[in-house]
Amino acid sequence: MPYSVRIEQFEGPLDLLLQLVESEKLEITSVSLLQVTEPFVRHVREHHGKIPPEELADFLIVAARLVYLKSKAILPTLTDPELEEGPDLETQLRMYKAFAQAAAKIAALANAGRSSYGRIYRAPKREAPVFTPPNGVTPNLLRELYHRAARRLEPLIALPKTSLEHAMTVEEKIGQLRDRVSTLMHSSFHRFLSESQNKHEMVISFLALLELIKLRIVRVEQDGHFSDITLTLTNAV
Amino acid sequence: MTLDALIEALLFATSQPMSARKIAEAVSQKPPEVEDALNALQERLASSGSGTRLVRSGQTAELVTHPDAAEIVRAALKQELHGELSKPSLETLSILAYRGPMTRPELEQIRGVQSSLILRNLMLRGLVEHKEDARLGQPTYGVTVAFFKHIGLSGAEELPDYSELRGHSAVEQALQELVASHEHSA
């Protein structure tokens, strides 16, 4: 499917998050975000194949930030500078909501059909077609400008591929994790996270972990309030 | 909105002289009402310090610029025709030289920007013209022979690295996306 069409079909992660919060008739608070973490992650999982590849990473990042919030609630010592970076999700969602409401008003204006129209330019009749070449244009300048325009397209064409490379599939990661858990049996949550190479991988690890817990493949154990979480493979596999 | 304002908008947008009968049809009013409104419009433009005026000859009416602005307006239009080409115009010219003839959507797909005004300007200057072959139901545009001659070439083939750059893979792929999106939306 061409990139120009694909983009129109799916709304972003904040839109999804806002819809979930509103469908539960909740205010936007840190607590309500915790409440919609599960449906959000479930939605991302279920619509995985339908999310445009260039947007997948953004959905995963929001999912990761939600899971991070939730994990922090049970494991207060957990901190990750990267996931803490930038405005918090709550602020971001409030801001998004303000613009989503404005967009609805703009939509009403657009649909009212009250457009303005400019003039149609009509060349004066008496002026015969003129030839007024610009100064200083050379074949080499044309070459340079054309080449530059063509080069400008390259990142756009590479976009779906680079985005996909960014967002490794959750399923793949689950497989890896399952293998790791089978061999190790015990795996520390902290170590698990620290082994992630970058933010994106961490995001996926988070999701995969959540997945495994929900599928009852992994059991999460925590000895004390501030101690590390231990991951254990259950008999389900 | 008053009838005279409505008629003003109509004459403004269509940009050509219109007969009172056609105006009456367009605004769904009777000729006497239109006649009154045309008088009101003429008077309002004259008394409100407008830069435009209503000219009437026989049964037709036309909006034109005020004669006091004639000199400046003429100079500006001349400047548009003879001044330096803007960067976007030069880029458009180079894309049409290497890759033309092409349709406007194809050109825009490569530039990534809506380009109708630029095409209009390049055509007014005789640097770009409609070519014979239409594609996807759209007219195609290419640079004129006169322009090639002006830069000392007998045709596109003599442009530096012509065959290599004409088939530039990024350009090729962008144009294929356009075809694909057409098929998709069809």
Added chain:
Amino acid sequence: MTLDALIEALLFATSQPMSARKIAEAVSQKPPEVEDALNALQERLASSGSGTRLVRSGQTAELVTHPDAAEIVRAALKQELHGELSKPSLETLSILAYRGPMTRPELEQIRGVQSSLILRNLMLRGLVEHKEDARLGQPTYGVTVAFFKHIGLSGAEELPDYSELRGHSAVEQALQELVASHEHSA
């Protein structure tokens, strides 16, 4: 003839959006005088019951028909209603209309999603354009005069709840944090 009438005649004759800089050149006046005259023109058209109005976005101005005349003008031009804008398009246009010009990372910070394709799409449709000022080494984007024509407003100030959203404190905070994190990672 007053400067605002002269500019009205100029915009009428060139029949396209013009930047304040180009207008200033054409009428041989300084930018502040042109700015004042554009305001006066906008005011005069609004208060004299004109069928036309001045639409402005950033530094660009265009003379267009009044939205009250939309139906009649559309019929006379044999134009169809504009196609509906998708939800992501509306969202992006709204953010840029209220808060623009802004860079792509700033836009993405608010939308929470990668936006290069939607920006490209809107630029192809002529609803969004690069604006002159770059920030953080990035180009900035804003809505065009064509966008305001489409929704029948004369400029950003007429947007619903404009001042409220323009100064939205959450937006302010988020964008500031974005700048901070940029500086941090730089």
